[in-house]
Amino acid sequence: MWGTAAALTHVDVRWAFGVAAVVALLGTWGRRRPAIAFPAACLVLAAVCCGWRGAAVEASPVARLAEAGPVVRAEVVVREDGRAHATAGGTGVVVPVTVRVVESGERTWRVRVRATAFVDGPADRFVTGTRLAVRADLEPADSSDEAALLRVLDWRPIGSGPWWWRGSEVVRDGIRDGVDHRDDQAAALVPALVAGDESRLTDQTRDAFARTGLTHLLAVSGANLTIVLGVVLLGLRALGATRRVLLVAGVLTVVAFVLVARPEPSVQRAAVMGSVALAGLLVGRAGAGLRALAWAVIVLLVLDPWLATRPGFVLSVSATAGIIVLAPPLARRLAWLPGPVATAVAVPIAAHLACLPVVASLSGEVSLVAVFANVVVAPAVAPATVAGLAAGLADLVVPAVGAVPGTVAWVAATVIVGVARIGASAPGAAVSWPWPAWTLVPVAVIAGWCLWRLARRPALAVGVTLGLLLAVLRPPSPGWPPDGVVVVACDVGQGDGFVVPTAPGEAIVIDVGQEPAPIDRCLTSLGIDRIALLLFTHGDADHVEGWRGAVRGRRVDVLADGPSGGPDVPAGRRVRLLAGDRVTVRGVLLEVLWPREDAERVPAEARNDASVVVRATVRGRRVLFTGDLGEEAQRGVTRLHPDLAADVLKVAHHGSADHWPELVRRAAPAVALIGVGADNPHGHPAPAALATLADVGAAVWRTDRSGTVAVVDRDGRLIVSAR
Incomplete structure (x- = not known):
């Protein structure tokens, strides 16, 4: 289903409906065979959703106007928080929006289509749910799920959005306030870890995280939800809560998590997986991780097929699948290490191997320090996340108290930032990959097989690890640079x-x-x-x-x-x-x-x-x-x-x-x-x-x-x- 959605979002909508018809015929032929009928139903659903959404965009008056490129007036709702975008010509803000009303000349259309707006102004003015009145140049969209690009000439807010988005922004402000007494990149990292708010991070810090394979910490995802759910459910269980109370608390935690962290692709995937796991808790049966992940993918691609090629979604699903499939057996093969250490080593290795081709396609680099960096920062992630969230919640009640958990979060974040900077400064921290990203698929398989063999040989594993560290710190470069x-x-x-x-x-x-x-x-x-x-x-x-x-x-x-x-x-x-x-x-x-x-x-x-x-x-x-x-x-x-x-x-x-x-x-x-x-x-x-x-x-x-x-x-x- 994932592959079908990824392919059909880049072709004419007629292909989507044609694929749906062909697969539906095959599914009807095999309707008595669940191994055929169920996958066929999923593929039909994906194809129909792609065609339906694509046809709606193409038929939109906004898309037709964009071809002519007029200046229009429109009412839009901010779909995702605005992000500052730096270029050689200056700084602007990219704001994903939903267009509700558009006026051109004397005509007015009421619509509901996606678009991307390029706006001048501070990024923190464009919060999810905010309603804006804009005057903008329309241009054809770059993506097939959007009707247009809006080059905004002037704008004004006309509404602050529903109460749930306003409430979540209060919590996000509280998280920022909890570390405001510290003015460094560790303080800027805490809102990013807890709520995905990267606005205060410098380009150098982002680059250091990318080079050391720690970028996933800036994209709030399953790890963050697991930490928060674990604290809530374990605390309630210690108080003797029933299964039904645990379920209700879990659902409310997932909803609050999505509101605070914003519905980014990785957050959506984590939320659906958490919901599947909670459903398993209700019926008294623990759901298999891979099954929960598969349902998360199916549900999200029905809701939005264009997620199939969004980097955040692809990385999140790939990393989660790698951890579910490879991490447990790899940890068992590392039995010569203490249990927590074996798990701490196996998890980043599994995630890194699963994400290797995707990361290389995005950055053009393969990090050689990602596993080391993730192992070192792992003990600091949970304290930074929990304490940062506690600072945000405390700020709602007694703002002065929020600085206490905020300081704890800052200390943990200082460790993470320090590891990222030290790792990024190593001469061989990353190597460029000049070939197509798909060529890393066999490389990842071969590397995984080698690690699998090494895991049972402590002396050899330690020797190879030390050799890799030496190559990262002092990469060989014979005869270079030349003299003169x-x-x-x-x-x-x-x-x-x-x-x-x-x-x-x-x-x-x-x-x-x-x-x-x-x-x-x-x-x-x-x-x-x-x-x-x-x-x-x-x-x-x-x-x-x-x-x-x-x-x-x-x-x-x-x-x-x-x-x-x-x-x-x-x-x-x-x-x-x-x-x-x-x-x-x-x-x-x-x-x-x-x-x-x-x-x-x-x-x-x-x-x-x-x-x-x-x-x-x-x-x-x-x-x-x-x-x-x-x-x-x-x-x-x-x-x-x-x-x-x-x-x-x-x-x-x-x-x-x-x-x-x-x-x-x-x-x-x-x-x-x-x-x-x-x-x-x-x-x-x-x-x-x-x-x-x-x-x-x-x-x-x-x-x-x-x-x-x-x-x-x-x-x-x-x-x-x-x-």
């Missing part, structure tokens, strides 16, 4: 990321690619722990969005950009560079050649031609960095600076056909570097650009074919080393 490096072109995929070493452990970094992992891996392999100057040539994502990887565990002394701006990266100071500026960093001279001094902040569509162009003199060699300049801007640079001679040329715009051959001829480089991704959809580098480089006799090195490329000055000769 002038410039390094990092393999960051389709984008730019260049490094100019200035001293041992220090460098100038020019652009950082689109993803954080590749630039972090490159800087780590070069031994860079301090960035003297971080320069963004322009604000396009493939040059700036990987900044979190660049600053991971590193200090940035100076952040520099041009008229097109860039993200607000933590740095000692920030400067704006224009033609005529000269910067010297530990003997490395940077001459700024472009844009002109009269250039002002430019719109997104003009960013390329406003790229900062610099010529660096390193070890007596000149390196010309040309950003993403197009032909017209390249003509402007050559008019402004007739002398563009360089030993090494960073080819403009990844080798685009939009170039001026005269710039290359004037530079006359011995080596040309092209930052480009394999099989990119833009056709970079273009044959015309490669032909121009061949005409001047430049040795062309591309990151898509050679990986990371270092240009080295050795005994007065330029040598290229790649890995």
Whole structure:
């Protein structure tokens, strides 16, 4: 059923109804055989729900209006809390909404369709259940379960939502108030652990949790519900409560949990599983975990088939299935460890293996410290969750008392944040996975089989564990980096990321690619722990969005950009560079050649031609960095600076056909570097650009074919080393 829903949410609705008809015929043929009839009924249900929902969206007047792109007035209800969304152009808020009324011209429609709104304003103003009146541009939606995207021009609240959402927000405020006396990331983590409120977490903390495999702690799910249910039910049982009282208390706990934590996909899955387990308690029979999980999937996909491909749902179900199936037998094979320790080791291993392909598809990385990190933080999760919730409840009655359990939660959260930061700072904490995510399925199976064999051999298991820890702390990198490096072109995929070493452990970094992992891996392999100057040539994502990887565990002394701006990266100071500026960093001279001094902040569509162009003199060699300049801007640079001679040329715009051959001829480089991704959809580098480089006799090195490329000055000769 899960696979059917995942497939049918991405095709025309007629396919959904066609699949429903075919499967219904098969089910009718096998109606006397439950092994055929019941799965057929589930598949028909999934297909009908997909078709019905998809047809409703397509027929909506909101979807039809979105095709024309008018400015409309609408009344919407916030479906999920707003989330701040940072980009190179600034910060906005993404708000999932349900559109109730839409007005265009003199016509008004009453509807009930989903949409996503992009709004300017503080994220905490957009709380689940809040009603808003908005004026917005309509655009076609990216997802087939939504009718439109709303680019909100102005908005005002017109209602605060039902009492249950208002009440849950009071509890969430209480959880935040309970740790307000502490102003650090541990205090910010407590609301995330208890209620999924990540609003106060920094990007660096989120990145550390992702790198160490602890992101699941930020997505409230089954573990949190289990902790809360366990405290409630065990407490009532100790007081002698009957089974019926336990059931009622359990149901109320599940409902309250969903309201406080918000109906995210992982929370929904946990709530349905908890309800199934409580039903088993009522009839006096403990339900099998896998059966409860299967019912949770069926129920949720009937209610919302589009959950099938939501990352939170996929990760939650995968992790739960891994824990149910693999953790108990693995813990039994680790019988040479104390029982609680064996379970603490088996559970994160099982979850990590089950989620490996999904995590890699989302982050492009495979964490090597996830199991270690989860084992270490496990004892701190329950105290942080229970104490944080207690702080929120105490704040409702006696606010002054809430700080006591809040402090307990903060202490436990401090341990978790500390483990995440230490684990993320390890050089080999994660490795990138450049192949399709599905290739990790056999890898996970093989890894699981190896762990299964190792689990019964204590000496071998301990030896392999210590060897892995050593590889994480000091990953092998023979012959790298080479001596005498002038410039390094990092393999960051389709984008730019260049490094100019200035001293041992220090460098100038020019652009950082689109993803954080590749630039972090490159800087780590070069031994860079301090960035003297971080320069963004322009604000396009493939040059700036990987900044979190660049600053991971590193200090940035100076952040520099041009008229097109860039993200607000933590740095000692920030400067704006224009033609005529000269910067010297530990003997490395940077001459700024472009844009002109009269250039002002430019719109997104003009960013390329406003790229900062610099010529660096390193070890007596000149390196010309040309950003993403197009032909017209390249003509402007050559008019402004007739002398563009360089030993090494960073080819403009990844080798685009939009170039001026005269710039290359004037530079006359011995080596040309092209930052480009394999099989990119833009056709970079273009044959015309490669032909121009061949005409001047430049040795062309591309990151898509050679990986990371270092240009080295050795005994007065330029040598290229790649890995």
